[in-house]
């Protein structure tokens with residue numbers, strides 16, 4: 049199928065280019081490790097208080113993983129704007145390549161980068177004392193990859209639709225802040241007052257974080273796990289749809 | 301669909317299935333129409349102003365024969381890029397139709413994409429990418445396999461005097477090298493028709509002349525039809541077999557450079573005077589010259605046309621002296637495309 053072949057070609061090219069700038073990959077890896085080492089210890093003391101289920105790592109690492117998925121994807125749009133400016137996107141659009149492949153290939157690259165970062169994060173957390181079943185880690189990685197895909201699609205789509213860093217930056221920040229504050233990524237929402245919990249219930253990412261926390265506690269049969277995974281899949285579908293619409297609109 | 305022909309054989313033989321128009325003998329090939337556009341139109345919604353539209357291209361008819369180098373000449377904002385992007389499937393026409401290398405632009409854009417090369421005004425490569433990688437990955441999008449892409453890419457680079465750059469990053473190339481690399485990218489799938497948008501913008505005079513040679517070679521040695529846009533008249537003049545002049549989204553003239561220049565009545569005489577009053581008076585004197593047209597007066601400069609500048613000049617200078625007017629500068633110029641443009645639109649291309 050030409051879509052798969054074209055996606056692979058675009059993916060390979062983007063991957064080679066990303067690996068040529070290892071600085072960004074390293075910074076991406078360093079961030080979660082800094083969170084683990086500098087913020088993790090704080091949590092250890094809070095973990096003793098009420099509202100916490102499980103140990104600090106079981107609560108904290110799922111949050112960090114979700115954060116990695118979201119933020120790893122959210123900023124890739126800057127890259128596609130630079131590529132558009134250098135004429136690469138038009139060059140690919142004028143080739144017979146499948147339109148959707150032009151965005152999907154790049155998103156696949158982002159998913160690979162984010163997944164590798166997640167593996168490093170989980171490895172570092174293991175050293176610091178995280179102990180969870182292997183199945184939980186796998187589900188964690190799948191969730192990170194799905195979130196990374198969804199946000200990479202969206203960010204690339206906004207990038208291509210606006211073609212301006214100045215427009216993308218505020219949009220990305222506006223998206224990021226409520227997601228971060230209302231999802232209990234850093235601290236569980238169970239610590240929040242009732243009104244805040246109600247507001248947070250409307251944030252799909254809160255449920256995704258909770259799903260992963262449940263998994264890390266070994267509660268694989270809890271319905272929240274399915275809800276979380278389903279929400280992540282829905283986000284990817286929406287992202288892919290928006291992404292291919294925006295790409296198709298480039299030649300309209 | 302892998303064209304087997306070698307990029308450097310003098311006349312390209314393309315796979316028969318590529319050719320939709322009848323093409324039995326050499327004679328037919330010479331007269332083949334490779335682009336045929338009817339009433340191409342494109343308007344954009346103006347940002348900010350509600351409901352307003354910008355008519356970038358207002359119903360263009362054009363026809364290009366196989367093997368021609370056609371120059372699409374016009375000032376900034378005339379609609380050159382917009383027309384090119386429509387013909388390359390990058391922009392959907394608001395109205396009109398076109399057949400490009402035998403494929404219908406609206407019904408079969410993918411087939412058009414397979415058959416054309418496009419070198420955009422903005423370039424085609426990432427600065428961090430290596431030349432070889434960009435060429436191979438681009439070729440792969442056309443279904444060309446890696447080995448063929450490497451071989452063809454290296455041959456094309458050599459042909460454009462870029463033999464040693466395969467492993468360099470695109471960002472490390474000079475402007476002229478990068479522009480030629482863009483052309484290599486556009487030719488990697490051996491299209492019969494290539495579109496070049498402002499190929500020499502931003503290059504120094506030497507690199508421009510060098511690039512023009514390569515573009516000529518492209519047609520002479522590979523038989524590639526070249527459709528290029530430019531707002532440089534010297535570029536259009538020296539490169540094109542035929543020129544289309546576009547202004548405000550319409551084609552205002554068409555012909556070989558020589559034909560177009562014939563439209564301008566003779567040579568241009570430009571007089572520079574000391575004062576604006578002198579200029580007005582000289583304009584009056586100029587009008588009385590044999591065959592002169594109405595002079596254009598801009599401050600202290602008067603410009604007009606006469607059938608033959610060499611014989612008109614002594615008469616003019618004599619008349620000026622008699623009237624007591626002292627010209628500080630006199631120029632006689634053979635017609636240029638700029639004069640053609642001026643005659644057609646009342647404005648200079650350089651503005």
Ligand SMILES: Nc1ncnc2c1ncn2[C@@H]1O[C@H](COP(=O)(O)OP(=O)(O)OP(=O)(O)O)[C@@H](O)[C@H]1O
Pocket residue numbers: 344345346347354355356374375376377378379380381382383531
């Ligand atoms: N995407 C767009 N949205 C709105 N207006 C546009 C768009 N693209 C082009 N235009 C307008 O259409 C007109 C023609 O633009 P075009 O880029 O085709 O000109 P051009 O002849 O290529 O000029 P240049 O020599 O500067 O490259 C201009 O007025 C331009 O502002």
Ligand SMILES: [Mg+2]
Pocket residue numbers: 380381382421497498
């Ligand atoms: Mg242009």
